[in-house]
Amino acid sequence: xxxxSTSGIVxxxxxxxxxxxxxxxxxxxTARERFFRVALPEPLQHRPGQFVMLSRPGIxxxxxxxxNGPRGDNILEMVIRKAGSLTGVLHTLKVGDxxxxxxxxxxxFPLAEFQGMDLLFVAGGLGLVxxxxxIQPVLAEAHRYGTLTLICGFRSPAEELYxxxxxxxxxxxxxxxxxNETASLPWDGGxxxxxxxxxxxxxxxxxxxxxxxxxxxxxxxVITGLDARNVPHDHIxxxxxRRMKCGVGKCGHCQINQVxxxxxxxxxxxxxxxxxxxxxx
Numbered sequence: 001x002x003x004x005s006t007s008g009i010v011x012x013x014x015x016x017x018x019x020x021x022x023x024x025x026x027x028x029x030t031a032r033e034r035f036f037r038v039a040l041p042e043p044l045q046h047r048p049g050q051f052v053m054l055s056r057p058g059i060x061x062x063x064x065x066x067x068n069g070p071r072g073d074n075i076l077e078m079v080i081r082k083a084g085s086l087t088g089v090l091h092t093l094k095v096g097d098x099x100x101x102x103x104x105x106x107x108x109f110p111l112a113e114f115q116g117m118d119l120l121f122v123a124g125g126l127g128l129v130x131x132x133x134x135i136q137p138v139l140a141e142a143h144r145y146g147t148l149t150l151i152c153g154f155r156s157p158a159e160e161l162y163x164x165x166x167x168x169x170x171x172x173x174x175x176x177x178x179x180n181e182t183a184s185l186p187w188d189g190g191x192x193x194x195x196x197x198x199x200x201x202x203x204x205x206x207x208x209x210x211x212x213x214x215x216x217x218x219x220x221x222v223i224t225g226l227d228a229r230n231v232p233h234d235h236i237x238x239x240x241x242r243r244m245k246c247g248v249g250k251c252g253h254c255q256i257n258q259v260x261x262x263x264x265x266x267x268x269x270x271x272x273x274x275x276x277x278x279x280x281x
Contacts, residue, residue, distance in 0.1 A: 062086050119211065
């Protein structure tokens with residue numbers, strides 16, 4: 001029996017079989033987040049915005065964001081927050097250890113539609129992790145796009161992710177780094193919310209596409225800010241992967257009305273998902 005899907009798409013059955021992946025690199029990004037680079041038996045062949053199901057035999061399995069753009073090799077990059085029994089075990093693993101990987105699953109960003117448009121990325125906290133899988137290929141061919149802007153927010157400097165990447169991206173795009181408060185730590189970015197720059201940011205609503213990923217509370221305020229700038233709802237993309245659990249449309253945890261985020265999403269155009277009750281709650 002295949003997973004339910006309103007799209008009528010039947011997943012490739014081989015995606016249900018975990019593939020062994022050897023850990024090549026693991027390092028702390030923050031006190032709670034660790035970066036993992038693993039090698040698969042063959043290339044993942046994913047699209048930006050998709051996810052994998054990561055497992056440790058005898059412990060469990062969970063959906064994890066893909067954090068690197070599509071590439072021709074067999075490398076997969078992820079950032080894992082320590083938040084439960086499985087992630088606690090994953091945080092103890094070292095180079096040379098093995099994990100199971102299924103996928104990729106879900107929809108991705110329609111990258112071809114983005115060409116020739118100004119792109120505005122808005123990331124809150126861990127939301128930067130899946131957006132990185134889109135930002136990398138966009139910057140690799142930046143000449144195909146218009147103005148590129150990234151607004152990213154964190155609670156404090158200690159929780160900033162991908163600091164070196166953000167500094168490098170700033171040479172090709174407008175990068176605005178914000179924290180809620182500095183907690184007396186050194187900080188060379190701004191202080192405030194990701195919504196703060198929207199009122200004065202130079203943008204042409206007719207040629208701007210906004211791509212959002214972050215905590216649920218962030219979406220409605222960012223969308224309100226985009227409404228004030230007359231950005232059409234079909235120009236706004238949201239990543240809702242925080243809702244997911246099983247990844248195959250069985251548990252119903254990610255269901256919004258008739259839509260299964262793990263099947264039709266996690267990437268949605270806001271004009272399609274916004275009208276559904278509790279879509280962004």
